[in-house]
Amino acid sequence: MKIIKSWWWSVKITVSVLKSNLDKRETIELVEKTDAEYIHVDVMDGQFVPHFSLSEFEVNNLFKGCKKPLDIHLMVEDIKKYIDAFKDLNVHSFIFHVETGQNIIKLIEYVKSLNIKVGLALNPETMTDSVLPYLNMVDTILIMGVVPGLGGQKLIPETVDKGYVLKQLKKKFNYRYDIGIDGGVNLETRPLLNDFDYLISGSYICMSNNYQDKIDSLR
Ligand code: DX5
Numbered sequence: 001m002k003i004i005k006s007w008w009w010s011v012k013i014t015v016s017v018l019k020s021n022l023d024k025r026e027t028i029e030l031v032e033k034t035d036a037e038y039i040h041v042d043v044m045d046g047q048f049v050p051h052f053s054l055s056e057f058e059v060n061n062l063f064k065g066c067k068k069p070l071d072i073h074l075m076v077e078d079i080k081k082y083i084d085a086f087k088d089l090n091v092h093s094f095i096f097h098v099e100t101g102q103n104i105i106k107l108i109e110y111v112k113s114l115n116i117k118v119g120l121a122l123n124p125e126t127m128t129d130s131v132l133p134y135l136n137m138v139d140t141i142l143i144m145g146v147v148p149g150l151g152g153q154k155l156i157p158e159t160v161d162k163g164y165v166l167k168q169l170k171k172k173f174n175y176r177y178d179i180g181i182d183g184g185v186n187l188e189t190r191p192l193l194n195d196f197d198y199l200i201s202g203s204y205i206c207m208s209n210n211y212q213d214k215i216d217s218l219r
């Protein structure tokens with residue numbers, strides 16, 4: 001039965017707890033009870049995006065002890081500072097933005113030296129060309145389906161094509177990254193998302209009263 005399940009539901013689900021109708025702690029507890037593979041933690045510094053999310057202290061406090069591995073999405077300018085602040089949590093990957101103008105290669109190597117997976121995120125207007133130099137180094141590429149900053153936005157349909165482009169490049173050059181999409185993932189947009197290895201979904205799951213049902217509907 002297990003084998004059939006993992007074959008059939010091959011897409012991985014990551015739950016963003018940014019927007020929920022419960023408080024964060026309750027939301028995290030409910031996500032922990034589901035079969036989602038990862039928890040997605042959105043971190044915003046008010047600089048890279050005009051919004052703030054949780055402080056470093058709050059992130060550490062809320063996610064300390066989480067059983068599910070965390071994908072930490074850094075929508076920040078000073079990437080290294082936040083990697084250092086969160087590296088002792090149960091981190092599966094650190095994902096930061098290629099648009100930041102930081103030394104991307106140095107940061108990729110730094111995360112790898114911590115034995116943590118590393119990924120690059122692309123804003124909706126950023127073309128796939130911008131990540132070409134790093135594709136052989138990263139574990140994951142995250143396509144933003146919405147402008148970063150807020151949960152509950154509508155998917156920008158044009159962003160989805162980048163999943164197809166990256167999938168072709170992966171095949172052609174034998175790269176090993178996973179391709180994910182973040183923002184606007186719900187039952188309505190799901191049929192557009194078959195090129196992705198994992199889906200990040202926030203409000204569709206966390207604004208509902210049955211997280212597992214929503215996850216099942218996406219698989
Ligand atoms: C947007 C965040 C997303 C967001 C996804 O800046 O990076 O992770 O929380 O939320 P939904 O699924 O509601 O679009």
Ligand code: ZN
Nearest residue numbers: 016042073182
């Ligand atoms: Zn995110």
